[in-house]
Amino acid sequence: MSKRRTPLGWLQLKHDRGRLLVALAGIAFADVLMFTQLGFQRALYDSNTRLSRALKGDIVLISPRALNLQNLASFPRRRLLQARDVPGVIDAQGIYLNTLTWKNPQTRLNATVQVLGFDPDGQVLSLPEVVAQTNKLKLPDTILFDRGARGKYAKTIARVDKGDLVTTEAERRTLTIGGLFRLGASFGADATLLASDQSFLRLFPRRDPGSISLGLLRLAPGSDDNLVAERLRRHLPEDVKVLTAAGYVAFEEGYWRTASPIGVIFGLGTAMAFVVGMVIVYQVLSTDVNAHLAEYATFKAMGFRNRYLLLVIFEQALVLASLGFLPGLILPLGIYVMASRATALPIFMTSSRALFVFMLTVVMCLASGAIATRRLQAADPAELF
């Protein structure tokens, strides 16, 4: 039962419940902030790469002027034909992409959505609901609508689910919602519509059919993506950028991570939460050291080394980190659910994030403990008598 060492740090914390609660609340607060910031940051990256990840292709062609999915620029459709000449490439599909102001079928108010236009016979998206419904796109001015869209679409979605024919207007044309699929909103777009290339070009009559936004190449089974990509780079002119599927997802994420301020802001928010947590833990630990200075000096007089007292403080830091992390982990679960309902963004807890924040918490507490140990110098056994 009894252990070799008296867990002095823990007993000290337990003895002063008020101080313990303040410390745990502070750590939990910092953890909740960190989880929120990191969760939003991940949601930013996930939501903005969701479409990129759903593309069915081994190699993606974009314009060298492309910034992100919402700003892709365009390049000549001819490049797809040229790409087919390269050994290993067995199929090439083009996608038109543009933003469209349409009337929300439910509220009849204008809303901005992004529209993808592609050949319904060529498979470009790997989403099963899309694969099953591409035939519907062959009807003129018929589109598939994103069930995960942000905005007031619940009634529209319910009607489509019931089998009603829902129509709305955009660019003075009448669009029919032929079916639903699930993609989800992102920071770049509230909703996504899928259309055939024909319907797309009718919506945007001034768009040059020879300029596409995105090219998708399928490779022969067993080919090396990087090798073929290298061949394509040599074969195709400078007006097109060749990326592997993974490279394209990284390109999209890279824009939000570095070029857009949003990724940086969440990173800064996390750092701020870390500092706030560190200050709180430092306050608690140094107050605790101060309150026990006479006791610590007594221990020194009894022959305990300074090292022993350092260990007591680090023990306290670790206990605080572990206990404070629990509420700091549980509260964000609720916040994630609420935030993801409110924003239609994919915000959820991951075990790697939990581990990361736990490690940050431990580092935060140990660093505060290390600063608090400086107060130990004041414990002088000669002053005891």
Next chain:
Amino acid sequence: MANGSTSAVLIKRLQHHYGDGALRKQVLSDIDLEIQAGEIVLLTGPSGSGKTTLLTLIGGLRQGQSGSLIILGRELIGAPANQLTLARREHGYIFQAHNLHRSLTAQQNVRMALEMRGDLEADEMDERARAMLHSVGLDDQLEAFPDQLSGGQKQRVAVARALVGNPPLLLADEPTASLDSRSGRDVVSLMQRLAREQGCTILLVTHDNRIFDVADRIVAMEDGRLLQH
């Protein structure tokens, strides 16, 4: 331990001063003192006579400056800090205030003195802490926190903590100052009885003339000098 010598404390021409330059103040001058192993010595004198400074030097709580200070066969003048820490482990201390740890029970407080030595199993430490509290008459207060004990009880826990490790030397500074005369008397008798059983040398700083009778010898100090021997 005393390694062939029978002196627990052997002090020659010990000097000590506080401050530097114009503020330099001599607090101990030419102290010569020898205490035999097993002796109980009381150190008395008015405030500011240097008693406490002498006690902290003997206890290894303060770095000595000049002269010779051999405690339990170990020279403490010029000894590095870690040697002083090791020397302290041979001493039991009783302070004017009990200085028990508020977050620890009576038993845990006593056990800490054994834990520091690092040579006992957990069960044995618990057993010895309980036995020691039994001998100071606190069997029923093992799990009590210091706040739940009276002043006399706290000081008895402090005595138990000081003596549980069988130290060859016990140093006490005004152990009865914060106690009423009866509990003060009890605590001192307890110290005397236990020290006799363990063969422990005691140096006790006190003003309290009601306890002078426990001493083998009384040493008085004034203005940093010993008056009689």
